Amino acid sequence: MKARIDTERILDAYLAPEADRLADRVIDAVLADIARTPQRRALRVPWRFPLMPALSRATGVAVVALVVVVGAGTLVYLNSKPDGGGSQGTPLPTATPTPAPTVAPTAAVIPPLPEGTLAAGTYRLRPLSSETMTIDVTVPDGGWVGGPPNAIGGPVGDSNGPNGVGVAFLKAQTINSDPCHWDKDGSGSAPQEGDIEVGPTVDDLVEALAANASYESTTPVEATLGGYSGKRLELQLVPDPSGCDTFSGEGDQYFVFGGRDGGQFAQGGANTWQVTIVDVEGTRLIAVLMAYEETSAADLSAAQGILESVVITP
Amino acid sequence: MDRDLVEQAQRGDQEAFAVLARSRGDALFGIARRILRDVSLAEDAVQQALVIAWRELRSLRDPDRFDAWLQRTLVHACYAEARRKRAWTANIRALPIDGPAGPDELASLVTRDEVERGFRRLPPEQRAILVLHHYLGLDSNEIGEVLDIHAGTARSRLHYAHRAMRALLEADARPTAAARGRSS
Numbered sequence: 379m380k381a382r383i384d385t386e387r388i389l390d391a392y393l394a395p396e397a398d399r400l401a402d403r404v405i406d407a408v409l410a411d412i413a414r415t416p417q418r419r420a421l422r423v424p425w426r427f428p429l430m431p432a433l434s435r436a437t438g439v440a441v442v443a444l445v446v447v448v449g450a451g452t453l454v455y456l457n458s459k460p461d462g463g464g465s466q467g468t469p470l471p472t473a474t475p476t477p478a479p480t481v482a483p484t485a486a487v488i489p490p491l492p493e494g495t496l497a498a499g500t501y502r503l504r505p506l507s508s509e510t511m512t513i514d515v516t517v518p519d520g521g522w523v524g525g526p527p528n529a530i531g532g533p534v535g536d537s538n539g540p541n542g543v544g545v546a547f548l549k550a551q552t553i554n555s556d557p558c559h560w561d562k563d564g565s566g567s568a569p570q571e572g573d574i575e576v577g578p579t580v581d582d583l584v585e586a587l588a589a590n591a592s593y594e595s596t597t598p599v600e601a602t603l604g605g606y607s608g609k610r611l612e613l614q615l616v617p618d619p620s621g622c623d624t625f626s627g628e629g630d631q632y633f634v635f636g637g638r639d640g641g642q643f644a645q646g647g648a649n650t651w652q653v654t655i656v657d658v659e660g661t662r663l664i665a666v667l668m669a670y671e672e673t674s675a676a677d678l679s680a681a682q683g684i685l686e687s688v689v690i691t692p
Numbered sequence: 693m694d695r696d697l698v699e700q701a702q703r704g705d706q707e708a709f710a711v712l713a714r715s716r717g718d719a720l721f722g723i724a725r726r727i728l729r730d731v732s733l734a735e736d737a738v739q740q741a742l743v744i745a746w747r748e749l750r751s752l753r754d755p756d757r758f759d760a761w762l763q764r765t766l767v768h769a770c771y772a773e774a775r776r777k778r779a780w781t782a783n784i785r786a787l788p789i790d791g792p793a794g795p796d797e798l799a800s801l802v803t804r805d806e807v808e809r810g811f812r813r814l815p816p817e818q819r820a821i822l823v824l825h826h827y828l829g830l831d832s833n834e835i836g837e838v839l840d841i842h843a844g845t846a847r848s849r850l851h852y853a854h855r856a857m858r859a860l861l862e863a864d865a866r867p868t869a870a871a872r873g874r875s876s
Contacts, residue, residue, distance in 0.1 A: 385858040392807045393826040398722035404735045405717050409710050412746040495840050535772050674775055
């Protein structure tokens, strides 16, 4: 007990307040930096681009709302039939829960991946825009960061260089032959499909990635993700994405994959991507572990742990 | 007043943010310097934290929590700097060992050198929590708010940080004591 008290007294003395003066040049540098640094929107999605322009998004919301209303109405109608014909309808994703309002919630509800700092626990991702697939991942303590709908960033610098780490889930039918110059139509808008169409299998995509000379890749090996089999390879991306095509004035982006669900760009210079591709009952799912040479072994190991925790519901 | 400044800065007012940055600069530097034990790294961490704070300011929902949020941003910037430091450890500039506070108290127990050495061996996460507690005087609840963790977790981490520091001090003291024993 005496030793504990001594340690605290020692630390009180050692860390005691004294006159600390920050050099003016630091504040000057900050003010110069912020003059050219745009503020992020309140609901930031640090590693994804806006999937749709505002008009399309509004239309999408309206369509989803319509589907919910029609789906719910259909269920109510079918369930009201004396033969209980509700079970004959094609199950709509939005109509899966029972419409009965008195059903108690289950005890083990997995929360959706939120934006921002995560408490340790299991979260549910719905990474693919046109699929009902869910991916449950277990995140350790330490300040990991949620980037819904598809990504989780590390506790140090999120997924950004020079020492961050991140995990993201994607899907793609195309890749870019030149990931730095993905803006084929010159519109500066995303998403855009890549110029290399890839066949439907895991091997098709693995071979296309391995054949691309824009980045270095390792020999693909057998791998699994959430119990599903596939292949894994590593891509060593561009040392510096400066000068790559850009959208929305948000910097230079380096897109390996094309298309709406492939919207993951290199998070910094010399970003290493460990790409795992598996076939989930006909859907080709891509998991990317993004890291850097300076990423700590502990953060890398924790990110691997997140991937190993994956539970996929097709 | 500060709430107004924070809200103005959230709307993109750089002048308002400059006032906030200048008024917090010294305090942030004090925290970073104690966590990182290096003036240059501390300056880098403060600069990094303030730029990130500007960029992410709109995500701060309650302007009254600006200081805790800013301190959290700084602590994370310190973690990043501490890890970056490992790549060029040979170049670090240490703080002066003979600080003005409490030398007699320290001398009666262990040398400041031993404390310095022990503290530097702690991981940045443990250094940060000790600085928040012993330098800023925050309790577990307040540390939890700054680090965005539960108070119980903060309490537990503080306990383990103290324990780790004690173990390092004891380990450092043992050979010295043994040597003193042999020479006497």
